[in-house]
Amino acid sequence: MALKADLERRVGEILSAAWDLRDGSVVPDTADVNLRNGGVKLEAAYLYADLADSTVLARDFDRRTAARVVRSYLHIMSRLITTFGGAIRSFDGDRVMGIFVGDFKRTNAAKCCLKMNWAFSKILQPSVQAKYPTLAAGGYELEHTAGVDLGEVLVVRAGIRGSNDLISIGAAPNVAALLSDLREMPYRSFITKAVYDRMADTAKTSTTGMAMWEARSLSRKGQTLTVYRSNWTWALT
Numbered sequence: 001m002a003l004k005a006d007l008e009r010r011v012g013e014i015l016s017a018a019w020d021l022r023d024g025s026v027v028p029d030t031a032d033v034n035l036r037n038g039g040v041k042l043e044a045a046y047l048y049a050d051l052a053d054s055t056v057l058a059r060d061f062d063r064r065t066a067a068r069v070v071r072s073y074l075h076i077m078s079r080l081i082t083t084f085g086g087a088i089r090s091f092d093g094d095r096v097m098g099i100f101v102g103d104f105k106r107t108n109a110a111k112c113c114l115k116m117n118w119a120f121s122k123i124l125q126p127s128v129q130a131k132y133p134t135l136a137a138g139g140y141e142l143e144h145t146a147g148v149d150l151g152e153v154l155v156v157r158a159g160i161r162g163s164n165d166l167i168s169i170g171a172a173p174n175v176a177a178l179l180s181d182l183r184e185m186p187y188r189s190f191i192t193k194a195v196y197d198r199m200a201d202t203a204k205t206s207t208t209g210m211a212m213w214e215a216r217s218l219s220r221k222g223q224t225l226t227v228y229r230s231n232w233t234w235a236l237t
Contacts, residue, residue, distance in 0.1 A: 017036060017037040018037060019037055019038075019039055020034055020037050020038050020039070021038075021039045021040070021041060021154070022039075022040055022041070023040075023041050024040035024041060024042045024101075024155070025101065025102075026101060027042070027044070027087035027089065027099045027101055027155075028040045028155055028166065029166075030157060030164070030165060030166050033155065033156065033157040033166060034157065035157045035159075035161065035164055038156065038157060039154050039155065039156045040154070040155045040156075041152065041153075041154055041155075042099075042101060042152070042153050042154075042155060043101070043105075043150070043151070043152050043153075044099050044100060044101045044105060044150070044151075044153060044168075044172065045099070045100040045101075045105040045106055045108075045109040045148055045149070045150045045172070045195060046097065046098070046099055046100075046109075046148065046149055046150075046151075046153075046168070046172045046173045046175075046176040047081065047086060047097070047098040047099075047100065047109045047112060047113065047146060047147070047148045047176060048095055048096070048097050048098075048146065048147050048148075048173075048176045048177045048179070048180035049077040049081075049095065049096050049098075049116055049144060049145075049146040049180060050094065050095040050144060050145055050146075050147075050177075050180035050181060051069075051070060051073045051074075051094040051095070051142075051143075051144050052141075052142075052143035052144055052145065052183060053140070053141075053143070054066070054070060054093065054094035056140060057069060057070075057135070057140055060138060060139075060140065061134070061135060061138060061140065065132055065135070069128055069132070069135075069142070070093075070094050072124060072127070072128070073094065073120075073124060073144065074091065074094070074096055076116075076119050076120070076123065076124055077096050077116055077144075077146075078096055080112055080115050080116055080119060081096065081098035081112060082098075084108055084111060084112045084115065085100055085102070085104065085105070085108035085109075085112070086098035086099060086100045086108065086109065086112065087099050087100075087101075089165075089166050089168075090165075090166075095177075095180065097173065097176075097177075098112070099168070100112075104200070105150070106148075106150060106195045106196075106198050106199035106203075107199040107200040107202070107203045109148045109191075109195065110148060110189075110191050110195060110196075110199050110203040111202075111203050111234055112146075113146040113147075113148060113188075113189035113190075113191065113230070114189055114203075114212070114230065114232055114233055114234035115233075115234045115236060116144070116146050116188075116189070117146070117188045117189055117230075117231070117232070117233045117234070118233035118234055118235050118236060119236060120144050120188065121233060122233070122235075124142070125142055128142055129142070143183070143185060143188075144188060145179070145180050145181070145182055145183065145188050145189075145190065146179075146180060146188065146189050146190070147175075147176045147177070147178065147179020147180040147181075147182070147189075147190045147191070148176055148179070148190070148191040148192070148195050149171070149172040149173075149175035149176040149179065149191070149192045149194065149195065150172055150192065150194040150195050151170050151171050151172030151175075151194065152170060152172075153168045153169060153170030153172055153173065154168070154169040154170060155167070155168050155169075156169060175192060175220075175225070178220060179191075179192070179227065182218075182229075184229065186231040187229040187230060187231045188230075188231065189229065189230040189231075189232070190227050190228070190229050190230075191213070191227065191228050192225060192226070192227050192228075193215075193225070193226040193227065193228070195228075196213060196228045206232070212230050212232040213228035213229065213230045213232075214228065214229060214230070215227070215228050216228075216229060
C-alpha cells in the first residue's frame with residue numbers, strides 16, 4: 001500500500017477506535033498500555049525540572065563540556081524524583097518530567113522541588129563552577145527551575161510499532177512545563193494553587209514556622225493562575 005493511503009487509513013482507524021480505558025492508581029509503564037486504543041486515567045502531580053539556557057551552553061561552549069553538565073543535571077534531578085516518590089516517564093533535552101501519585105503526591109512533589117534547589121545550589125553549581133570556570137567567564141550562568149501542577153490526565157501510548165512512548169493528556173503536564181520555564185531567580189520552585197492548598201503543612205512552613213512559599217499571579221493564554229514560588233532549600237542527608 002502506498003504511504004499516503006496507509007497514513008489516511010491509520011488516521012481514520014485512530015480517530016474512530018473505541019477507547020479501552022481504566023482507572024489507575026500507579027504510573028503505568030509503556031507495556032501496560034495498549035498501543036491501539038488503551039488509556040489509563042490518573043490523578044497525578046506532574047513535576048518538570050528544566051536546566052536554563054542549555055541552548056546557549058551547547059552553542060557557545062564545547063559540546064563535550066555541555067553534555068557533561070546536562071548529564072550531571074539530569075542525573076541529580078532524576079535521582080531525586082525517583083527517591084522521593086515520583087516516576088520518570090519523559091526526558092526532553094535538558095528537561096525531565098516526574099509523575100507523583102498516591103495520597104501524598106502534592107507534598108512529595110513540592111518537597112522534591114525544594115530538595116532539587118538544595119542539590120542544585122550545593123552540589124551541581126559548585127561542582128560545575130570548579131571544574132569549568134570558563135563557563136562563567138564566557139557569560140554562561142548555570143540555573144534551573146522546577147514546576148509542579150496537579151490534575152486528572154489520560155495516559156496513552158503514541159507513535160508507531162517499535163517506536164512509541166507514553167504521553168499524558170491533560171492540563172497538569174502543560175502547566176508544570178510552563179512553570180519550569182519561568183526565570184525569577186532566586187526563586188527556583190513553582191507550584192500551582194491546586195498543589196499548595198492540599199499539601200501537608202510540613203511542605204508549607206519551615207521548622208521555625210516561617211512560610212516557605214509566596215503567592216503570585218501568572219497570566220497564561222487569557223487566564224490568570226495563582227501560583228506559589230519559593231527560594232527555600234530542603235537539605236539532603
